[in-house]
Amino acid sequence: MADPRAVVADEFTKETGLAIDPTRLRAHQARQVAVTLSTHRSRLFSFQLNAAELDELRSDVAAQGATAESERTYVEIARFGDLPTSATVDWNTLGAITQVLLANESRAAVDASEL
Known part of the structure; x- marks a missing residue:
């Protein structure tokens, strides 16, 4: 595989x-x-x-x-903030993009707390 x-x-x-x-x-x-x-x-x-x-x-x-x-x-x-009001992506794709951004935000918060 x-x-x-x-x-x-x-x-x-x-x-x-x-x-x-x-x-x-x-x-x-x-x-x-x-x-x-x-x-x-x-x-x-x-x-x-x-x-x-x-x-x-x-x-x-x-x-x-x-x-x-x-x-x-x-x-x-496109800017993420523009996606929810456009017809550029479907709900599935918008959710996937949001998942990535939230994961990156959480990782940044953890990194900052270790300073």
């Missing part, structure tokens, strides 16, 4: 055009995607972009994805 971080990094690269090191990925809690409809579970990973990577994503407007399979993806960058 393939290392989940390597699979996620490879998929991220295919869909954005930006290559990342799998060791940068942080695993979060796996959850059911639609509890009342399916037992399917989704794994969640995150990493922090640096300024150069963010600039690269902003400047590349070309379609990404597995074009041989007719998959086309485009990177969209």
Whole structure:
């Protein structure tokens, strides 16, 4: 079985055009995607972009994805505070983003308490 971080990094690269090191990925809690409809579970990973990577994503407007399979993806960058009132993401994605941000906030609080 393939290392989940390597699979996620490879998929991220295919869909954005930006290559990342799998060791940068942080695993979060796996959850059911639609509890009342399916037992399917989704794994969640995150990493922090640096300024150069963010600039690269902003400047590349070309379609990404597995074009041989007719998959086309485009990177969209948005502020978290704008997401709840936009139609950019679904509830599932908004919840996943919130989970990552809350986990980072909790980790920062722990780090600060150790000072």
